[in-house]
Amino acid sequence: MGGFRVKQPLPSDSSEHIDPFLLLHYAQNHAAKGSQPSAEGVPPHPHRGFEPVTFIFQGGVHHRDSRGDDSVIYKGGVQWMTAGRRIIHSERPPPALTDEGGDQEIIQLWINLPIEYKDVQPRNQGFQKDEIPAVRSHDESVAGGLYEVAGPIRTYSPVLALNAIFQAGGTYDFPIPESYGAFVYLLDGAVKVNDDRLVLGEHLVHFDLDGESIRIEAEEPTRLLLMAGEPLNEPVVSSGPFVMSSTTEILEAMRDYQIGKMGVLIEEF
Numbered sequence: 632m633g634g635f636r637v638k639q640p641l642p643s644d645s646s647e648h649i650d651p652f653l654l655l656h657y658a659q660n661h662a663a664k665g666s667q668p669s670a671e672g673v674p675p676h677p678h679r680g681f682e683p684v685t686f687i688f689q690g691g692v693h694h695r696d697s698r699g700d701d702s703v704i705y706k707g708g709v710q711w712m713t714a715g716r717r718i719i720h721s722e723r724p725p726p727a728l729t730d731e732g733g734d735q736e737i738i739q740l741w742i743n744l745p746i747e748y749k750d751v752q753p754r755n756q757g758f759q760k761d762e763i764p765a766v767r768s769h770d771e772s773v774a775g776g777l778y779e780v781a782g783p784i785r786t787y788s789p790v791l792a793l794n795a796i797f798q799a800g801g802t803y804d805f806p807i808p809e810s811y812g813a814f815v816y817l818l819d820g821a822v823k824v825n826d827d828r829l830v831l832g833e834h835l836v837h838f839d840l841d842g843e844s845i846r847i848e849a850e851e852p853t854r855l856l857l858m859a860g861e862p863l864n865e866p867v868v869s870s871g872p873f874v875m876s877s878t879t880e881i882l883e884a885m886r887d888y889q890i891g892k893m894g895v896l897i898e899e900f
Contacts, residue, residue, distance in 0.1 A: 635660055635673060637739075640816065640835035649812045649837055650862035651788060653681060653874060654741040657818070657833065659689075662724050664732030668693070668900055672723035675896040678714035679884045680749045681874040682742040682787075685710040686794060686856065688818065690728050690735035696720035697894030700755045707760025709792075711784050715744070715751040717884075717893040738816070738856055746865050746876050748787045758783055768803055790860040797822065797849035805845045805857060813838045813845065813859035820853025 637656040642648055662671055672693075685692055691705040694712070697719040704710045705725075712720065724735050744751070764780040782792065793805065797820065807813050815824065819832035825846050830836055832853070838845060845857065866876045873884040887893055 638833060640833075641814070643835075646837050648743075648867065649814050650864065651743040651790070651860045652740060652812065652814065652858055653743055653867070653869070654739075655816060655835065656739045657816070658735070658737050658739075660724075660735045662690070662729045662732055662735060664730070666729045666732070668723045668726055668729050669898070671729060673721060675719050675721045675898065677717070677719050677872050677884075677888045677893045678712075679717055679873045679875070679887075679893070680714060680880075681744050682711065682713045684712070684740045684742060684792075685722065686738045686740070688736040688738070688854070690733055690737075691725040692735075692737060693723045693725045694720060694755065694757065695723075695896060695898060696753070696755065697896045698753055698755075702755070702757045704757045705759060707763070709758055709763065709784070711756040711758075713744070713751065713754045713756075713787070715749070715753045717887065718753040719894050719896040721896060721898055723898075736818075738818075740856075740858065741874065742786075742790065742860070743863055743865075743867060743874060744787055745863050749875065749880075751787070756784055768801070788861055788863060791858070793857040795847070795855050795857060797847065797853040797855070799849055799851045801849045803847050805847065806843065807838075807845055807859050808861075809840060809843055810861060811859040812840065812862050813857070815845065815847070816856045816858075818854040818856070820855075821850040822853050822855070823848040823850060 635658045637658045641655040693703045695701050703725045814837045816835045817832045870881045
């Protein structure tokens with residue numbers, strides 16, 4: 632994807648999407664010292680109808696878009712963009728990373744927008760690590776965000792996003808509303824899920840809507856992303872960077888991009 636090699640556990644042969652989550656890309660890349668930002672990352676491209684969300688685990692992401700937003704989010708932060716009716720953006724490694732060289736590790740997740748909000752004005756919410764609440768369990772085995780701690784992101788449907796770090800032997804029960812669709816993606820390590828299944832790093836587990844919690848027991852040090860959200864139960868029609876509710880709307884999005892109605896992004900390096 633652009634300058635990234637990505638692993639894509641969602642969609643897959645077994646799960647087209649996990650409502651309201653549409654796509655997950657996991658990428659690990661190394662920027663060589665003295666490399667050019669213009670040759671790295673993902674160049675300008677359009678989006679409509681959903682929210683591309685980027686979690687940064689190593690390095691950083693330089694976001695620029697056709698509405699004039701220009702920001703760099705570093706390790707531990709999140710770039711939560713609402714494409715809405717139209718936007719063009721790019722995602723590059725920050726200049727400091729290409730100047731000195733270093734690793735970049737990210738997850739990008741696409742979250743669907745309800746039909747009534749697909750035409751909202753775009754917005755960008757970027758938060759650094761120190762702006763995102765963190766909690767620690769009583770036995771210091773897990774860090775992340777839970778219901779009693781509200782995160783700073785404004786969303787258009789109920790969504791729970793947790794980045795958790797487990798020590799070996801750590802155990803935690805994550806409360807999840809029964810009506811929510813949920814999944815866990817392991818960046819590394821190994822865990823036992825709900826006292827049953829052993830899951831290794833770089834694998835995704837999709838949960839049925841029939842429980843009130845997800846129990847994680849770490850077999851070794853593990854980092855994971857847990858996502859849960861209220862299903863929209865609405866039609867999904869996607870093509871490339873556009874996610875709408877009908878084929879007609881997809882064709883309109885393609886037309887609008889081709890005739891320049893989605894704006895322009897000119898990068899300066």
